[in-house]
Amino acid sequence: MAKSWFGKRLKLTERGSTFMIELHADTAIFLTMAYILAINISILVDFGATCFFSDCNNSHQCASSYQSMSTSPSWSRASLKVAHRHGPCSPLHLKQNPDHKQILHRDQSRVNAIHARTTTKSLRANAANSIPDHTGDSLGTGNYIVTIGIGTPRRDRSVIFDTGSDVTWIQCEPCRSCYQQREPLFDPSQSSTYANISCSSSYCSELDLSGCTSSTCVYEVQYGDNSYTTGFLAQDTLTLTSSQVMPNFRFGCGENNDGLFGEAAGLLGLGRKKVSIVSQAFQKFGGVFSYCLPSTSSSTGYLTFGGGSTSSNVKFTPMLTDPTTPTFYYLDLVAIYIGGQRLSISPTVFSNAGTIIDSGTVISRLPPAAYSALRLAFWRLMSSYKSAPAFSILDTCYDFTGYGQVSIPTVALQFGGGVTTNLDSSGILYVASESQACLAFAGNSDASDLGIIGNVQQRKLNVVYDVAKKAIGFGPNGC
Numbered sequence: 001m002a003k004s005w006f007g008k009r010l011k012l013t014e015r016g017s018t019f020m021i022e023l024h025a026d027t028a029i030f031l032t033m034a035y036i037l038a039i040n041i042s043i044l045v046d047f048g049a050t051c052f053f054s055d056c057n058n059s060h061q062c063a064s065s066y067q068s069m070s071t072s073p074s075w076s077r078a079s080l081k082v083a084h085r086h087g088p089c090s091p092l093h094l095k096q097n098p099d100h101k102q103i104l105h106r107d108q109s110r111v112n113a114i115h116a117r118t119t120t121k122s123l124r125a126n127a128a129n130s131i132p133d134h135t136g137d138s139l140g141t142g143n144y145i146v147t148i149g150i151g152t153p154r155r156d157r158s159v160i161f162d163t164g165s166d167v168t169w170i171q172c173e174p175c176r177s178c179y180q181q182r183e184p185l186f187d188p189s190q191s192s193t194y195a196n197i198s199c200s201s202s203y204c205s206e207l208d209l210s211g212c213t214s215s216t217c218v219y220e221v222q223y224g225d226n227s228y229t230t231g232f233l234a235q236d237t238l239t240l241t242s243s244q245v246m247p248n249f250r251f252g253c254g255e256n257n258d259g260l261f262g263e264a265a266g267l268l269g270l271g272r273k274k275v276s277i278v279s280q281a282f283q284k285f286g287g288v289f290s291y292c293l294p295s296t297s298s299s300t301g302y303l304t305f306g307g308g309s310t311s312s313n314v315k316f317t318p319m320l321t322d323p324t325t326p327t328f329y330y331l332d333l334v335a336i337y338i339g340g341q342r343l344s345i346s347p348t349v350f351s352n353a354g355t356i357i358d359s360g361t362v363i364s365r366l367p368p369a370a371y372s373a374l375r376l377a378f379w380r381l382m383s384s385y386k387s388a389p390a391f392s393i394l395d396t397c398y399d400f401t402g403y404g405q406v407s408i409p410t411v412a413l414q415f416g417g418g419v420t421t422n423l424d425s426s427g428i429l430y431v432a433s434e435s436q437a438c439l440a441f442a443g444n445s446d447a448s449d450l451g452i453i454g455n456v457q458q459r460k461l462n463v464v465y466d467v468a469k470k471a472i473g474f475g476p477n478g479c
């Protein structure tokens with residue numbers, strides 16, 4: 001590995017700058033030494049071998065690394081395959097994938113919506129940001145899909161999974177206004193176990209937004225901008241795996257839905273409130289779930305409910321709560337390391353803003369002072385590469401045209417309790433194209449805006465949520 005890296009790197013340098021040819025032999029040796037020292041603090045990224053999300057089309061093969069977990073009889077556990085919404089592993093098989101600019105634009109809409117929910121100055125987020133919100137954009141960025149079974153007989157439906165919201169819903173017949181989806185609409189009249197929930201049920205009053213039509217509970221979810229789903233609050237059998245079946249699972253049967261949910265059949269709400277699947281399945285899975293998001297669209301990850309045999313290399317940091325936004329999973333980001341060096345950022349920069357971890361936000365957002373320190377250090381360590389123009393919300397970009405492999409500095413996040421998590425290389429660079437690969441972080445516009453650990457930074461990690469123990473764990477090489 002080191003040998004091929006070494007060879008490649010020298011070749012790059014020759015190609016990259018003509019003055020190298022005129023170097024004296026001993027200078028060249030000195031440079032070589034520096035590269036060897038740099039191995040410990042950098043990661044190799046192989047451009048040839050990797051297919052990056054919407055660069056990939058469905059003619060690539062889906063290399064499924066997923067294996068059904070063996071279930072221990074004493075502890076319930078259910079493991080579902082996670083695929084990126086776009087690309088060959090997606091159960092949706094979309095003909096047209098949004099491009100990177102659209103993905104990042106929608107990501108900013110989602111972040112604006114999160115900031116609007118968590119700020120006391122509620123209109124500030126929209127006013128300060130140059131990217132306007134559009135109808136339906138806020139959850140269009142939920143990029144990861146799982147397939148669940150609903151009803152009897154079971155109907156499989158592919159849904160976005162989202163730790164940033166609570167209500168699970170699917171589009172249902174009879175549909176008054178539905179967005180286009182890939183799979184057939186769910187028809188409750190064909191399920192022998194389906195039942196409406198009445199307005200007098202406590203389940204109806206637990207909803208943030210509810211109404212009543214001929215004594216049937218009507219739910220509604222609005223996603224911060226203009227995307228929404230509304231219909232009947234219902235219960236039916238939810239089949240996670242053939243051995244893990246939940247009768248009377250409560251969800252929204254959506255008859256009026258709009259937004260860029262990307263042709264998925266609905267959404268699986270993994271937030272912390274009572275209606276979420278995590279709370280509903282608490283007796284069964286003990287409030288524990290974990291996932292691994294694949295690093296490319298041609299591989300798969302997992303979403304597992306239940307703990308049981310959590311690997312010993314998972315390190316836990318406290319899960320924090322903010323009573324004003326009880327849906328979100330807060331944690332304590334305390335420091336950032338780049339190339340093995342701790343960035344000089346005052347801990348109050350992080351604590352003043354607060355941080356959540358979110359499966360639906362793409363690019364992590366940092367307080368402005370933290371982001372500028374990270375960007376500057378990255379820029380210095382990457383000075384041998386040709387810079388490229390900013391790409392959407394990403395402002396630190398490089399042109400790697402002609403490079404087979406590049407070496408980038410490691411980035412690690414440190415959380416409360418002394419937990420340090422090294423990011424995968426796919427969590428450091430966002431590769432829009434070979435000529436525009438960017439540092440995959442962005443800064444918030446206001447120092448008091450919430451920081452967000454997004455899904456790009458979570459790639460390949462085993463991320464464990466333990467609501468009972470109030471802990472969030474990170475382990476390497478999840479998938």
Ligand SMILES: *[C@@H]1O[C@H](CO)[C@@H](O)[C@H](O)[C@H]1NC(C)=O
Pocket residue numbers: 057058059060
């Ligand atoms: C899809 O990828 C294959 C293999 O890389 C390539 O040959 C083909 O032209 C691509 N098709 C489209 C529509 O981009």
Ligand SMILES: *[C@@H]1O[C@H](CO)[C@@H](O)[C@H](O)[C@H]1NC(C)=O
Pocket residue numbers: 188194195196213214216232
């Ligand atoms: C659920 O409620 C709606 C509205 O009242 C009704 O049209 C539908 O038939 C009900 N479904 C069942 C299975 O009771």
